[in-house]
Each structure stands twice: as structure tokens, then as C-alpha cells.
Amino acid sequence: MDPFKPQFTAKNISDSMPGLNENLMQNWFVRKVITIQDKSPGRGRKRLYSFHEALQVEFVHQMTSQGETTKVASPVALQCADFYCHELLNKQGYSPEEPYIGQDYVVLYQVAPKVRCRFIMKNDFNILDISSIHYRIFDFHYCAWRLYETIMDVAGQLPWQK
Numbered sequence: 411m412d413p414f415k416p417q418f419t420a421k422n423i424s425d426s427m428p429g430l431n432e433n434l435m436q437n438w439f440v441r442k443v444i445t446i447q448d449k450s451p452g453r454g455r456k457r458l459y460s461f462h463e464a465l466q467v468e469f470v471h472q473m474t475s476q477g478e479t480t481k482v483a484s485p486v487a488l489q490c491a492d493f494y495c496h497e498l499l500n501k502q503g504y505s506p507e508e509p510y511i512g513q514d515y516v517v518l519y520q521v522a523p524k525v526r527c528r529f530i531m532k533n534d535f536n537i538l539d540i541s542s543i544h545y546r547i548f549d550f551h552y553c554a555w556r557l558y559e560t561i562m563d564v565a566g567q568l569p570w571q572k
Contacts, residue, residue: 413465413495416447416458418565423464426561430471443470443484461558465491468557469550478546485525490517490550493529514552518545 424432438444444466451457469487474480493515514532519525528545535547562568 411461411498413461413498416449416460416463417567418459418461418464418561419456420459422561422565423459423467426464426557426564427468427471429475430467435467438467438470438480441480443480445488461561462491462495464557464561465494465554468553469548472553473548482519482521482525486517486519486527486548489527490548490554493517494550494554516547516549516551518547520545 420432420435424430424435435444439446444463446459446463466487469490470480470483473483473486478486497515515529516532516535518528518530518535520528532549532551
């Protein structure tokens with residue numbers, strides 16, 4: 411799967427995320443909270459979004475539903491989506507529904523003075539580590555895996571649906 415290939419409609423994305431309104435998602439695109447490949451599909455054709463863009467929507471949606479602002483969620487979501495998709499491309503033969511056993515990541519992010527992210531393997535993370543006190547944690551790896559299964563089902567692209 412090429413995570414950067416546009417293949418999902420806005421409806422596919424919003425239907426795969428409970429509680430996400432399609433209008434809110436479009437608002438995020440217009441306000442540039444979510445970065446998209448801004449290619450106009452042409453008159454009368456639907457705009458398609460990549461898995462990378464769907465991941466950004468999922469991450470911003472999850473973080474804002476937990477009280478984070480879009481100003482903070484946006485850069486964290488972009489860095490997490492970039493990290494996850496590049497991991498996918500580097501591990502040829504894997505797909506998002508196959509969790510990397512022992513290689514699941516979380517992101518520790520700091521919001522002041524500016525948003526900074528640090529990716530760490532779940533196995534290596536210790537909540538009592540004093541250096542992580544000023545960081546917030548987001549389990550983007552689990553969200554990405556769950557989104558893949560849901561969006562592929564909604565879009566009718568699972569192997570047994572073809």
C-alpha cells in the first residue's frame with residue numbers, strides 16, 4: 411500500500427471516524443490545520459485523499475477530542491503521520507493492519523515554548539522517567555492501525571471485498 415496515493419473520499423474518511431463531522435473536516439482543510447496535496451480534481455470529479463492525509467485527520471480528531479487545541483494537534487499530527495507512513499514504506503511487505511511486534515511507537519510532545527515531538531518505542535517508555543514530566547503522550551500507532559482497518563472497510567478495499 412502506498413500511503414501517499416490518493417484513494418479515499420471525504421465521506422470515506424468521515425464515515426471511518428465516529429463523531430467526526432464532514433463539515434468540520436473540510437473546515438480543517440480550509441484553515442490548513444491538515445496539510446493536503448492541494449490538487450484540484452477537475453470539474454465534476456471527487457477529490458481523493460491519501461492514507462497519510464486520513465491519518466492526519468484521525469490524529470487531530472483524537473487529540474482535539476481529548477482537549478488539545480488544533481494549534482498543537484496540527485503539527486503533532488503531521489509529524490506522526492510522516493513518521494508512520496515512512497515506517498510503512500521502509501518496511502516493505504508489511505501493511506498497517508500488521509502491528510510491528512515490539513516496534514510500536516508513541517509520541518511524547520512538548521507544547522512550550524514551541525511544539526516539539528519525540529518518538530519512542532512503547533517498550534522503552536517508562537512513565538516514571540523524570541525527563542518525560544513536561545511532555546504529553548499520544549499513542550498514534552494504535553490509532554493508525556485502527557484507522558487502516560476501518561477506512562479500508564468503509565471504502566470497500568479489504569481483500570475479501572474486491
